[in-house]
Amino acid sequence: MNNFYYFNICTKINSNLASRPILNGIKILKRDMEKKFNVTEGVENRIDLVQDSELNPEVYRIVFSAPDAMEIRASDDLGFVYALLYLSNEFLKIKPFWFWMDQEIESVDYIEIPIQTYTSSRKAVKYRGWFINDEVLIDYMCEKNQSDELWDMAFEALLRCGGNMVIPGTDRNSRKFRQKAVDTGLWITHHHAEPLGAEMFTRKYPHLEASYKKYPKFFHALWEEGIAEQKDHKTIFNLGFRGQGDYPFWAEDSAYDTPQKRGALISELINIQYDLVEKYVDNPVCCTNLYGEVMELYNEGHIQLNPEIIKIWADNGYGKMVSRRQESTNLRVPALPTNKGRHGIYYHVSFYDLQAANHITMLPNSIDFVNQELHHAFAKGVGDFLIVNCSNIRSHVFYLEAIKKIWEGKEIDSTGHAQVFVSEYFGDFGNVAACFSDYAKCTVKYGDHEDDHAGEQFYNYGVRVLATQWMKDNNNHSPDFAWAAENGSFGRQVAFLENTCTKGLNSFSDLVSKCEKVSNALPEPQKKVFDSTIYMQSKLHLYCIQGVLDFCDAYEDFTGEKYMRAFYKAGRASEKFQAANAEMRKSEYGVWNGFYENDCLSNCKFTAYILKNLMSYIRMIGEGPRFFDWQRELMYAEEDRRIMLLTNLRNHMTDDELFLAMKEKNIYS
Template sequence: MELCINRNTTITTTIRIKSVRKAVENLKRDLCKSCLETKLPGAEICLVEYEQEKECYQLIAFNNRLEIRAKDEFGFIYGIYEVSRRILGIHEFWFWNDQKIIPQNEFRLPEDYFYQSTPFKVKYRGWFVNDEVLLNSWYVERKKSKPWEMLFEALLRLGGNMVIPGTDKNSNTYRDMASEMGFYVSHHHAEPLGAEMFARQYPNLSPSYDEHAEKFEKLWQDGIQKQKKMKVIWNLGFRGQGDCPFWDNDPRYQTDEARGALMSDIIQKQYDMVKQNDGNAICCTNLYGETMELYQKGFLKVPKDIIKIWADNGYGKMVTRRQNNHNPRIPSLPTKGEKGSHGIYYHVSFYDLQAANHITMLPNSIAFIKKELDKVIKCNASDFWIINCSNIKPHVYLLDYISKIWKCDSMDSEVFKNNYVTNYYGSKYQEEIIKCFDAYSKYALSYGNKEDEHAGEQFSNHVARTLASQFMKDRTKHAESLLWFRNTNNLIDQINSYKNMCINATDNYDKYLKMCELTVHSLDHNSEELFRDSLLLQARVHYYCFKGASLLCEGLLEAEKENYKQSFYLVGKAKKNYLQANHELRAREHGKWKNFYQNECLTDIKQTAWVLSGLMSYLRNMEDGPHFYQWQREFLYAPEDSKVMLILNMENHLTDDEIFSLMEERYD
C-alpha cells in the first residue's frame, strides 16, 4: 500500500520549539504550493522524538503516515525541509532562483519508504550576510524583513546552523529572527561579542582601549546580556572602528609585539567575561588579515579552547588578503598537527575597492574552490565554516556547491553542476547551460599571475574611478592606491597597463556574451527568465563595464596629448557603457525583484558614470572654457555659420551630455 501526500495531508507534532514550529508552517505552505486541491484524504506527516545522532533524522513510512524522526531541534528542522525537497520537489533556492513549481494531484511513496540522514562534516556552518546593501533597501510583500526570512530559510534548507545576521545595525535588527528560526548567531570580526561599536556610542572619544577600557568592557558586557537567551558562538577580538586594524586609530601601537600583546590581553578579557556568564559558551576568534600575520609571528596568544578562524583572501584562495598595496599571501591554514579547534571564513563575494566581485559571481571555478576546501578539510579545519554570502541572489550557484561540501566533505563538481542546472533550469538544456557556467571563469580577466587573481566587476569600476580621479587631481603623479596591480611611479604607465587588460577583458566578455545570447534564444520561457537573471545579466555587466573602462583609458591618453575634444568624446562613450551596465541590472527587476538593484552602492556602476561626468566637464573646460561656446558652435551650427561670430551664441549653453550627443551624431 502506497502513502499519498496531497493537499489534505496534515502535519502533527507535540514539539513546542519555536523554530521547529516555523519549519512546520513552511512545510504546510509548500504543500499548498505543490499540491492541487482534492477531496481525497492524504497521509499524515508526524514528528516523532527518536534516538538519533545530533542533527540527524529519519524519514520512514509507518502505519499510513510519514514519520520525521529526530532527537534535537536541528534534526527536526532539516527533516522537515528534506520532505519539502525530496518528496515535493521544492529545492533549497526555490525563492532566490524563482523555481517554477508545478502543482501535482499527489505524491506517492512506497509503504517501505525509508531515508536516513548522515552527520555533517562541518560542525558549525553558515553564512555571514555581509555588504548586504541590496537587501538593505529591498522589500518583498511590502516587508523589509521578508528577504531576511527567506535568506534564513534557504540556509536551513542547505543544512546551515549558524549565521552572522548582517553587518553593523542589521546584525542587531535581524538577530532575534535568526535565533527564533533556530540558528546559532555569531558576529562580524570587527564587532566582538556583537556589542555596540565604541565610535557609535562615544562619537566624541578616541577609540582607545588604553584610555577607555571600562567603556569598552561595559559595551561588551551589555552585548553579552542582550544575547543571554540565544545560542551564540561568541566572536572575540579587537579591530578598529571600521573594517581595519585598531592601530589605524591609535598610533601608540607601532610594533607587532605591542599590537599582539594588546589583542591577546583583550581576547583573554572577553573570554573570561563570556565564561563567567556561561561556562559552556562557545568562543571563536578570526585570524584575518593583519591578525593572522600577528598569530603566525607568535605575537598573538589566545585561549586553547576557542575556535581559530582562518580566512581566504577574498578570492577563494587560503592565503592572507591583500590590504591596499600590501599582499604577503601568507598561507592561511593551520599547520599539520596544530592542536585546537579550527575553522574558516570564506568568500563567494568580497568587497575590497580593487578587483573583487560583489554583484557578479566569484570569477574562479568550482574546481578551484573544491581544491581549496579540500585543503581545509585535510588540515582539520572543519569545526566552523562561515561563508560570506553577500546579497545571496548573484551567488546562489557557489553557495549551493559549498553547502554540499559541508555536508559530506567532498562533492563531485560534475554531479553538482548537472543537479543544479536540472533543478533550476530544467534538464532539456542542461548541456548548453553547464557550458556557460564553466565558461564564466575561463573568460574572466587574469590581472596577476596567481591562479586566484581573476577580476570581478570592482576591477572595471574602482580602478577606472581611481585613474580618472588621479588624472583630474594631478596627472603628473601616479595613483598610489593602484601600485598593487602596476608598480610604477608613472600614471600613464598605469593607464596603459589597465587599458591593455580591459581591452583583453572586453574581447573575452564579448565572446562570452555572444555565447550566452546564443544559449538564451534556445531556452523555453521558464529557463530563459532565470538565465537572463543570472549568467546573461552578469555577462552583460562585465562586458559593458570593461568596455567602458577601456574607452576611459583611451580618453585619458588622448587628454595627455591635449586632444581634449577627442578625449571628451571617448570618455562620453565610456560613460554610456557604464550607464548601459547599470540599465541591465535594473531591467532584471521583474516581479518580486522590483528595486533589488536600486541600492547597488558598493561597486556602484552608476557612480562610475557620475565620476566620468565630472571628467567630461574637466576635459571640456581645458579647451572650451571659460566661456563654453566654441564646441557648441562647431557641433551645433552648419559649417558656414560656425566661424561667423558676430554673436558668440544664439542659444542657451549646451550641457556636456548635449554636446556629447552632437559629437555622437557626427563621429558615429
C-alpha cells in the same frame, strides 16, 4: 502491504513540540505542500514528530509505523527542521534556492514516498553557515517594501542548505535580525569587527576616544551586556579586539607601536572575554578570527589563545586561502593551520575591497578552484567551522549551492556542478550549464597568481580612481591604484588598465553571444531567470570592459591634445557604465523589482556620473574659457565657421547636447 506513503494535501503534521524553530519548520512544509499539491480529495494520513533522545544533535530519522503514519524522530530543534525541509526538497522538489531562483513549482495530486527508513547524512563541517554581509541590496529592498521577507527567505535557504549558523547582517542589522535567526533554530555568531556581538564602543560613547587603556570598564560592561543578551541563545561567541570598524585598533592608538604590544593586548582581552562568557554560559562555544593583521601576529607567536577557542582562518576575498591584500601590501601568507586544534574558515563568494572584488557579480574564480581550496583546508584540519560571506545571495546562488555540497563532504567540479544546478532550476534546456561553467574562464586576469581574476569592482573603482587622479594631477601616478600598477607614471597605470581589460573583451563578447542564443531558445519562465542572472552578469562585465577601454582611449586622445575626441570617448565610456546599470535594472521583476536600485558599493551608475564630470573637465581644458569653438565646428556650415562677427548664434550647448550632436553626426565612429 502497501509499499508507499501517499503524501498529499490531506496529510496532517502532528506535534506536541512547541519550540519556535519547529513551528517555523512545520509552517514552511505546510506552505510548500500548498504550493505543490492540488486541492482535491486525498488520502488522510499523518506525519508525527517524535522526540528521540538517543539521536545525536541535528540528526533525524524518518520511519513508518504504518502505511499512513510517518514518524520524524530527532533529539533537537534542528534535527526536526532538517527532516521537514528534507521532505520538501526530496519529495516536493522544492529546492534550497527556490525563492532566489524563482523556481517554478509543478503541482500534482500526490507523491508516493517509498516506505523505508531515511536518515540524515553527516556533514563535513560541524558549524557551517553564512555571513549576510554588505547587504545593501537586501536592506534597501526590505526598507522600501516595509517587509523582512528577504531576511526570512535568507534564513530559510540557509537551513535548506543544511546550514546551522549565521551572522545575521552587518553592524546594526546583526542585532536587529538576531532574534529572527534564533527563532529558525540557527546558531548565532558575529562579525570579526564586532566581538561578542556587543554594541560598538563608539556608538555607545560617541564623545569618548575608543581606547581600552583609558576606558577598560566601559568595554567590559559592553561585552558583558552583549553576552547577557545572547546567553540563552545558541551562540558561538566571537572573541577579539580590532578598531571601531574593519581596521586594527592601533591605527587610532599610537601606544601600541610594536607587534609584541599589540599581540599582548589582544591575548589579554580575548582571555577576559572568554572568562566573561563562562560566567554566563556553561561549556561555551567560542571562536576568534585570524584575519588580516591578527593572523600575522598569531603566526609570529604574539597571540596566545585558549585551546578551546576555534581559530578561524580566512581566504583573501578571492577564494584563495592566503592573507588578503591590504591596500598595496600583498604578502599572501598561507592562511591555514600548522598545528592541531580547533580550526575553521571564513570564506568569501562575495567580497568588497574597493579594488577588484565582486559584489553584484559572481566570484571570478571557478568552482574547481573553490572545491580545491576548501577540501585542501579540510585536509589541514579546519572542519570545526565554515562561515561564508554570501552578500545579497541572489547574485551568488551558483557558488552557494556549490559550497553546500562541499560542506556536505562532496567533491565537485565546474562542469558537473553546472549541469546539476541547471537541471534543478532551469530544466534540460540547451547550453545553459555551459554559460554558468564558462563564466569564470572569461574573467579578467589582473595579476600573476591563479586567483587574480577581477570582479566588477575592478572596472568601476579602476576608472573612478584614475579619473580622479587625471583631474587632480595626471603628471603623477595614483597611489590608490598602486596595488595594481605600482611603478611608473599615471600614463602607465592607464595603459595597465587598458591592457588588462582588453584580455576580457573577446571572452565576454563570446559569452554574451552564447547567452543571447540560449536566452532566445528558452521558455518564458526560464528565460526570465536566465536573463536576470548569468546573462545579466555577463553583459555587465562586457559593458564595463568596453567603458574602461573607451576611458583609456579618451586619455590617449587627451595627451595628444585631441580634446574634442577625448571628450567624446569619455562620454562613450559613461554610456557603457550606464548600460551596465540599465542591465541590472532590466533584470528586476516581481519580488525583485528595485533590487539593484541601491547598488551603492560597485555602483556602475556612479562611475557613469564620474565620467560625466571628466567630460566637463576635458571640455574646460580643450574649449575653455569661451566655450563656442566645438559648437561652431559641429553645428555651423563650413562657410560660416571662420566668420567671427558673432561668436555664437544660439545658447552655449551643454555637455550632453554636445555629446549627442557628436553621436548624431557620427564624427568619431
